[in-house]
Amino acid sequence: xxxxxxxxxxxxxxxxxxxxxxxxxxxxxxxxxxxxxxxxxxxxxxxxxxxxxxxxxxxxxxxxxxxxxxxxxxxxxxxxxxxxxxxxxxxxxxxxxxxxxxxxxxxxxxxxxxxxxxxxxxxxxxxxxxxxxxxxxxxxx
Amino acid sequence: xxxxxxxxxxxxxxxxxxxxxxxxxxxxxxxxxxxxxxxxxxxxxxxxxxxxxxxxxxxxxxxxxxxxxxxxxxxxxxxxxxxxxxxxxxxxxxxxxxxxxxxxxxxxxxxxxxxxxxxxxxxxxxxxxxxxxxxxxxxxxxxxxx
Numbered sequence: 001x002x003x004x005x006x007x008x009x010x011x012x013x014x015x016x017x018x019x020x021x022x023x024x025x026x027x028x029x030x031x032x033x034x035x036x037x038x039x040x041x042x043x044x045x046x047x048x049x050x051x052x053x054x055x056x057x058x059x060x061x062x063x064x065x066x067x068x069x070x071x072x073x074x075x076x077x078x079x080x081x082x083x084x085x086x087x088x089x090x091x092x093x094x095x096x097x098x099x100x101x102x103x104x105x106x107x108x109x110x111x112x113x114x115x116x117x118x119x120x121x122x123x124x125x126x127x128x129x130x131x132x133x134x135x136x137x138x139x140x141x
Numbered sequence: 142x143x144x145x146x147x148x149x150x151x152x153x154x155x156x157x158x159x160x161x162x163x164x165x166x167x168x169x170x171x172x173x174x175x176x177x178x179x180x181x182x183x184x185x186x187x188x189x190x191x192x193x194x195x196x197x198x199x200x201x202x203x204x205x206x207x208x209x210x211x212x213x214x215x216x217x218x219x220x221x222x223x224x225x226x227x228x229x230x231x232x233x234x235x236x237x238x239x240x241x242x243x244x245x246x247x248x249x250x251x252x253x254x255x256x257x258x259x260x261x262x263x264x265x266x267x268x269x270x271x272x273x274x275x276x277x278x279x280x281x282x283x284x285x286x287x
Contacts, residue, residue, distance in 0.1 A: 036214050
């Protein structure tokens with residue numbers, strides 16, 4: 001029961017905040033180097049990896065193996081949300097100036113704003129999740 | 142990657158853009174200066190920006206790959222414009238040569254103004270990034286508060 005209470009929601013939100021923050025740093029670096037000759041804009045991609053880790057794997061239907069002892073290793077290691085890492089990708093750019101800088105400042109600002117909003121939304125949901133937990137544990141009062 | 146890394150990156154850009162603005166202001170101010178301590182007319186100056194990988198306090202915790210994506214910017218050098226001077230025929234000018242031409246700095250006021258606007262916008266973009274970092278940090282601090 002207690003595992004249901006502290007469900008993977010908290011893990012996912014925690015990881016989301018982490019990854020969004022990493023992405024924020026990379027986007028801030030792009031904006032900082034918007035005028036640096038030869039700078040190549042980069043981005044962090046993690047949504048697919050996070051979704052894959054958050055989706056429970058399909059249960060094996062044929063020959064279901066049982067764990068008859070708590071010391072047995074689990075049959076399928078659930079993909080750990082905690083180990084999800086973002087990958088650094090080069091932002092595709094079609095307008096490379098004379099200085100070979102690929103930063104598109106408006107695009108980066110849009111990304112930064114969206115990322116911040118997503119971060120704040122996740123933080124808000126995390127707050128509410130904790131709020132919910134608090135209400136649950138203080139029900140008897 | 143902590144929140145401070147993002148702030149440091151943006152601060153480095155503010156510094157760099159401010160230096161650029163100072164250089165532009167110097168170019169504009171000296172657009173007509175025909176004498177300098179080194180002799181000859183003022184020479185237009187230009188800043189060179191360079192990206193520098195940001196090293197965090199928490200090296201070990203960082204994703205190796207992501208580290209390459211974070212670069213601060215710094216002013217590598219301030220160099221003289223390679224273009225020479227602009228000659229104008231003013232025989233009465235004290236700095237006129239034998240032919241009556243005065244060597245003026247090769248400062249194009251229009252170009253400097255465009256550069257100035259560009260520097261201002263870049264500065265503002267980084268201020269926005271700093272505000273975003275700040276908002277995110279504050280929001281994170283409020284998570285525990287119910």
